[in-house]
Amino acid sequence: MGNILREVGAIARCFESISNIEFKPYGLSKNQYIYLVRICENPGIIQEEIVYMVKVDRSTASRAIDKLEQGGLIRKEQESDNRKNKALYPTEKGKEMYAFLRKEDDYSNAAAVKGLSAEEEETLLRLLQKVRANVEPDWEKVKNGGTREY
Amino acid sequence: MGNILREVGAIARCFESISNIEFKPYGLSKNQYIYLVRICENPGIIQEEIVYMVKVDRSTASRAIDKLEQGGLIRKEQESDNRKNKALYPTEKGKEMYAFLRKEDDYSNAAAVKGLSAEEEETLLRLLQKVRANVEPDWEKVKNGGTREY
DNA sequence: CCCCTTTTATTGCAAACGCAATAAAAATAT
DNA sequence: ATATTTTTATTGCGTTTGCAATAAAAGGGG
Numbered sequence: 155m156g157n158i159l160r161e162v163g164a165i166a167r168c169f170e171s172i173s174n175i176e177f178k179p180y181g182l183s184k185n186q187y188i189y190l191v192r193i194c195e196n197p198g199i200i201q202e203e204i205v206y207m208v209k210v211d212r213s214t215a216s217r218a219i220d221k222l223e224q225g226g227l228i229r230k231e232q233e234s235d236n237r238k239n240k241a242l243y244p245t246e247k248g249k250e251m252y253a254f255l256r257k258e259d260d261y262s263n264a265a266a267v268k269g270l271s272a273e274e275e276e277t278l279l280r281l282l283q284k285v286r287a288n289v290e291p292d293w294e295k296v297k298n299g300g301t302r303e304y
Numbered sequence: 305m306g307n308i309l310r311e312v313g314a315i316a317r318c319f320e321s322i323s324n325i326e327f328k329p330y331g332l333s334k335n336q337y338i339y340l341v342r343i344c345e346n347p348g349i350i351q352e353e354i355v356y357m358v359k360v361d362r363s364t365a366s367r368a369i370d371k372l373e374q375g376g377l378i379r380k381e382q383e384s385d386n387r388k389n390k391a392l393y394p395t396e397k398g399k400e401m402y403a404f405l406r407k408e409d410d411y412s413n414a415a416a417v418k419g420l421s422a423e424e425e426e427t428l429l430r431l432l433q434k435v436r437a438n439v440e441p442d443w444e445k446v447k448n449g450g451t452r453e454y
Numbered sequence: 455c456c457c458c459t460t461t462t463a464t465t466g467c468a469a470a471c472g473c474a475a476t477a478a479a480a481a482t483a484t
Numbered sequence: 485a486t487a488t489t490t491t492t493a494t495t496g497c498g499t500t501t502g503c504a505a506t507a508a509a510a511g512g513g514g
Contacts (some may be wrong), residue, residue: 158425159319159413161432163338166316167359168436168443169309174502175446184470184502188313202492209317211472216494218470238479238492261454263309265442266435274431275308281428282311285416286318292415293318296325304411324472334472334500352462361502366464368500388462388509 158285169262176258180251181225187255189218190244193228194252198241209293227251308435319412326408330401331375337405339368340394343378344402348391359443377401 170185177187192204205215219242222228227248230240244252267275292302320335327337342354355365369392372378377398380390394402417425442452 156429156433157409157413158416158429158432159315159409161429161436162312163316163320164357164359165309165432165436165439166313168439170313171359171361171502172443172446172452176452178503200492205492207314209314209321211321212493213473213495214471220494221470236480240493257454259307259309261452263307265452266308266438268438269434270431277427278431278435279306279308279311281420281424281431282308282315283306284419285428286311286315288416288418289315289318293322296322302322302326302411302415304407321472328473350462355462362463363465363503364501370464386510390463 162285165266169266172262173258177255180254182251183221186218186222186225186227189215190222190227190248190252191255191259193219193222193242194244194249197243200239200241204242222248312435315416319416322412323408327405330404332401333371336368336372336375336377339365340372340377340398340402341405341409343369343372343392344394344399347393348381350389350391354392372398 173187174184182190188208188210189204192207193199196203201215201219202212204219205212208215219228219230223230226245228242228244230242233239233241267278270278296302323337324334332340338358338360339354342357343349346353351365351369352362354369355362358365369378369380373380376395378392378394380392383389383391417428420428446452
């Protein structure tokens with residue numbers, strides 16, 4: 155009778171809230187860390203791909219990434235063979251910040267699974283990945299004006 | 305090597321996004337469903353308890369609930385033995401809306417766990433509840449100005 | 455009983471959010 | 485080769501968000 159999505163929602167809000175509070179003194183405004191992390195881990199990635207990975211509105215991502223650029227944490231680069239896509243790269247400053255973000259992220263993940271066995275941890279990750287895969291097509295669909303029947 | 309919290313974050317954003325799009329035509333603005341559901345399921349609940357359950361800022365909850373009241377979906381009632389707490393109750397209109405929200409919620413949960421066995425589903429819920437319990441104290445702490453060491 | 459702390463709720467303000475509309479390049483179709 | 489569709493990115497605009505500060509009632513201790 156429990157509700158998986160409510161648990162997921164509460165957990166997500168907790169960590170987002172904690173992260174934002176912890177990163178603020180380091181000059182990162184709300185949710186910027188989300189985008190910076192993806193750019194650092196996937197240098198050359200384009201915005202649309204980040205949108206797909208983190209599941210956020212294009213416009214939100216666009217402005218957040220702009221702000222990262224203004225803050226000197228990333229740079230946008232015109233791809234040589236493509237004038238539409240803008241490849242995103244971290245700056246040195248961005249990479250330094252990333253190292254710190256990673257520490258926080260590792261800590262948070264460890265805190266999250268405290269008391270779980272290694273096997274349970276694996277199971278949880280595997281099941282979450284499955285849920286995410288289930289959800290992605292519906293998100294795409296509804297975001298693009300489609301409807302779900304229920 | 306996978307990251308549990310990133311999966312959780314993406315899943316949460318997906319469903320929040322889907323829900324908001326689906327509920328908008330029914331007159332619910334962003335995230336109002338979250339609060340309405342809790343009030344319908346716990347008539348007489350106070351705002352602070354909702355904050356604890358859903359993990360959102362007090363101010364956000366305050367305004368969202370105000371708006372539910374303005375929309376005639378819930379009402380605030382002064383508790384007879386307590387002049388500080390405001391007990392929250394759904395109106396008839398709120399209850400009707402809730403029936404619809406439930407259908408969507410059930411559908412979403414079913415969609416989320418598609419392809420999982422009944423046992424896997426149980427395991428997932430159990431592990432998520434554990435994670436949530438792990439996270440709650442840290443959220444409380446950081447929200448109240450405390451710091452985590454890492 | 456009075457003082458101090460905690461709990462509950464609200465508001466100011468600046469920022470982020472997201473739908474909708476727009477634009478421009480790229481990919482696909484005819 | 486040109487027209488159409490898809491992909492990528494941005495901006496306008498109204499709304500929501502959340503930190504910080506404030507207020508007022510409740511609870512607790514001496």
